[in-house]
Amino acid sequence: MKVLLKGIPASGGLIQGQVKIIRNLVDLNRIEIGDILVASITNPSMIVAIQKARAIVTDHGGICSHPAIVARELGIPCVVGTREATTVLRDGMMVIVNGEEGIVYVEDQ
Amino acid sequence: MLRINRYLDALTKSMSKMDSMSFWPLRVEEIAAYFTDLEAEDLHKKMNLFQEKGVSLQEAAKLFHTPSFIREILPDLIIGSKFTKLSREDRIKLPERFFDLLEEMHSGDIFCDNGKNLILSKEEVSDLVNSTLWIKQVELKDAQKIHRLSSSLLSLMWTLYFYPWPNMGFEIHGPYDVSDILEKDYVLLIRDFFNPRPVDLWPQLDEFSVSQVKLLTLYQDIDINIDIFDHMTHNASLASSTRGFVIYLNGDIFDNLRELDNLNQQILSKSSVISEVVEGMTKEEKVLKFIDIRYYGLRKLRGYFGEDWHRPLKVKERVKRWGLIEVPKEELGPSIEELRRMFDPWDDFRPKY
Numbered sequence: 001m002k003v004l005l006k007g008i009p010a011s012g013g014l015i016q017g018q019v020k021i022i023r024n025l026v027d028l029n030r031i032e033i034g035d036i037l038v039a040s041i042t043n044p045s046m047i048v049a050i051q052k053a054r055a056i057v058t059d060h061g062g063i064c065s066h067p068a069i070v071a072r073e074l075g076i077p078c079v080v081g082t083r084e085a086t087t088v089l090r091d092g093m094m095v096i097v098n099g100e101e102g103i104v105y106v107e108d109q
Numbered sequence: 110m111l112r113i114n115r116y117l118d119a120l121t122k123s124m125s126k127m128d129s130m131s132f133w134p135l136r137v138e139e140i141a142a143y144f145t146d147l148e149a150e151d152l153h154k155k156m157n158l159f160q161e162k163g164v165s166l167q168e169a170a171k172l173f174h175t176p177s178f179i180r181e182i183l184p185d186l187i188i189g190s191k192f193t194k195l196s197r198e199d200r201i202k203l204p205e206r207f208f209d210l211l212e213e214m215h216s217g218d219i220f221c222d223n224g225k226n227l228i229l230s231k232e233e234v235s236d237l238v239n240s241t242l243w244i245k246q247v248e249l250k251d252a253q254k255i256h257r258l259s260s261s262l263l264s265l266m267w268t269l270y271f272y273p274w275p276n277m278g279f280e281i282h283g284p285y286d287v288s289d290i291l292e293k294d295y296v297l298l299i300r301d302f303f304n305p306r307p308v309d310l311w312p313q314l315d316e317f318s319v320s321q322v323k324l325l326t327l328y329q330d331i332d333i334n335i336d337i338f339d340h341m342t343h344n345a346s347l348a349s350s351t352r353g354f355v356i357y358l359n360g361d362i363f364d365n366l367r368e369l370d371n372l373n374q375q376i377l378s379k380s381s382v383i384s385e386v387v388e389g390m391t392k393e394e395k396v397l398k399f400i401d402i403r404y405y406g407l408r409k410l411r412g413y414f415g416e417d418w419h420r421p422l423k424v425k426e427r428v429k430r431w432g433l434i435e436v437p438k439e440e441l442g443p444s445i446e447e448l449r450r451m452f453d454p455w456d457d458f459r460p461k462y
Contacts, residue, residue, distance in 0.1 A: 045387075
């Protein structure tokens with residue numbers, strides 16, 4: 001497996017899913033159940049979409065930021081503070097999020 | 110060790126886990142200058158009046174909702190005091206008076222340095238656990254639904270009171286060790302969402318039927334930590350560790366678990382309505398609403414002194430006169446060392462507003 005991103009481990013768990021990048025509020029409507037929500041940072045406007053997601057990956061944030069706290073309540077993996085998730089990841093990519101180690105992988109082709 | 114040093118240690122420990130860029134809908138640096146000095150002068154005056162009038166700590170503490178609320182407003186208050194004519198001696202006394210109130214409200218370490226936010230005494234915990242009608246046959250799907258509800262309520266708090274002051278509407282306290290009352294390695298956690306319906310701030314909530322949600326949960330074999338800002342971290346899944354729970358909705362037991370999804374939807378719906386309102390605001394409107402929230406948080410205190418709690422005209426005049434404070438979205442906040450100095454009332458170091 002190839003490591004795509006390293007960040008701060010914010011909520012444990014290992015999950016595979018399809019990336020959906022949220023750049024604005026309109027993008028929130030594109031999130032479907034089981035997606036990996038990727039954003040610069042999350043905020044309270046995104047809670048409906050977050051509850052559909054299987055994992056969260058963000059550019060910014062610490063272990064006490066909004067995505068981290070919400071992910072821990074929901075029990076879904078979360079990696080924050082990757083600095084470049086929204087530029088390295090692409091919509092539709094299948095990735096594996098390891099919330100315990102703060103790593104996002106892609107399976108070798 | 111001096112309480113102020115213990116406070117600064119706990120504060121910087123928590124802030125090192127945060128990120129100023131994740132504040133919503135604005136960064137604190139964009140609003141603090143408009144009101145913090147006024148607030149510091151006002152609270153300094155009121156704290157002195159409490160002493161002059163012989164108001165007990167118990168009576169004064171009731172005007173500040175919860176310990177987390179005090180811990181949440183203190184940092185800006187300390188900084189604000191550095192922009193006033195208060196002497197250094199008075200500047201130091203101000204947080205000390207709040208520490209006294211925290212001691213009155215707390216049964217554990219007032220800065221949660223041991224990872225616990227303990228408000229109830231051992232006896233109160235024992236009475237509560239023994240008198241609660243627990244749902245103890247917990248299926249994983251129900252435990253997941255409860256934590257989904259909790260995540261919705263937390264988000265609602267951020268929406269209503271903005272980040273960094275969500276504790277104007279909730280307090281998470283515990284984990285209380287209840288092993289001696291129940292079973293080995295059991296802890297009790299209380300999530301008290303005591304004001305999810307601040308209609309004075311958000312008239313859009315007028316028909317919202319949820320005025321309080323209290324969620325009591327028993328967990329086993331999980332290490333839960335709560336810091337000075339009521340941030341919770343843990344080393345295992347909350348849902349899998351749940352051994353019992355009870356939900357109170359508007360003061361009554363809510364035991365129709367089939368209705369949990371419906372309750373969650375109501376909360377999400379209100380959260381969406383308010384966040385859409387916020388996202389549609391101009392920056393000036395966001396600044397003023399942000400400050401309104403701060404004044405709303407201190408409404409009981411101002412009411413006690415017979416004052417109107419609303420933001421004074423001077424604040425809006427300042428916004429008009431000074432213009433909006435722009436902080437580039439990607440600009441890094443102060444370092445932890447700078448933050449420590451800013452929040453230290455002994456130190457004259459203050460932010461550049």
